[in-house]
Amino acid sequence: MTYMEKFFEIFKQNIKTERLEMRILAPTPENAKIIWDVLKNENPDDFKYMWYSVSHKSHLTESVEETMERMKLDYESKNGCTYYIFNDNKFIGYMRIHFWAESRTLQCASVWFIKSAWGKGFNTEIHNKLEDLAFNKLHVNRICRQTMAGNLASKKSIESGGYHLDGIDRQSNRMPDGTFMDHLMFSKLLCEYNK
Numbered sequence: 001m002t003y004m005e006k007f008f009e010i011f012k013q014n015i016k017t018e019r020l021e022m023r024i025l026a027p028t029p030e031n032a033k034i035i036w037d038v039l040k041n042e043n044p045d046d047f048k049y050m051w052y053s054v055s056h057k058s059h060l061t062e063s064v065e066e067t068m069e070r071m072k073l074d075y076e077s078k079n080g081c082t083y084y085i086f087n088d089n090k091f092i093g094y095m096r097i098h099f100w101a102e103s104r105t106l107q108c109a110s111v112w113f114i115k116s117a118w119g120k121g122f123n124t125e126i127h128n129k130l131e132d133l134a135f136n137k138l139h140v141n142r143i144c145r146q147t148m149a150g151n152l153a154s155k156k157s158i159e160s161g162g163y164h165l166d167g168i169d170r171q172s173n174r175m176p177d178g179t180f181m182d183h184l185m186f187s188k189l190l191c192e193y194n195k
């Protein structure tokens, strides 16, 4: 089994945490509708740091058709897994990860929760689970996360998780008012896990 196959064996399945279910959903019209019926009620302004991130395109979808297209792309990824996150059987969030086998690196590519699910420790909960699987089962050497500098919730969540600031992609994001914003790149190494 190749290292990439091992990644899929461990990660391309539904994963449970204490309060959440991270589900792999096939790109069917029924599943796209489940996601869109929740997303259509969200305020795009609450996700502004994703909308304007140039280096990491991961904004919310704007129609059921676009949701379906995104689901297809995600589902067919050759090195990634996407989870639709449920709490009490209700859809509340999204997370996409990528695996770089050569460098034994797991990349957290995109994560968001609907506004009513913020501040409950859900982001911490899914990242703790990913770290457990990645470091203890897949034996990666490194997990990386990133955020726009102005995204205080995301930055705090990453820092609280014990991630190290590796560097700054200076002014790599262009905001709607024409100003530029830094992108922060973080990582945690196997030797730092559980320290």
Ligand SMILES: CC(C)(COP(=O)(O)OP(=O)(O)OC[C@H]1O[C@@H](n2cnc3c(N)ncnc32)[C@H](O)[C@@H]1OP(=O)(O)O)[C@@H](O)C(=O)NCCC(=O)NCCS
Binding pocket: 046, 047, 049, 050, 111, 112, 113, 114, 117, 118, 119, 120, 121, 122, 123, 124, 125, 146, 147, 148, 151, 152, 153, 154, 156, 157, 160
């Ligand atoms: C960023 C986001 C994923 C955080 O998820 P969350 O589940 O609310 O985060 P958690 O509840 O796990 O909080 C983790 C830490 O961040 C802190 N935090 C959460 N929101 C915060 C805020 N608005 N300002 C400052 N700190 C905040 C928490 O207090 C907690 O700190 P602690 O571990 O020291 O107690 C969520 O706010 C979100 O979906 N935002 C919109 C989309 C987005 O920006 N995604 C990230 C792209 S990089």
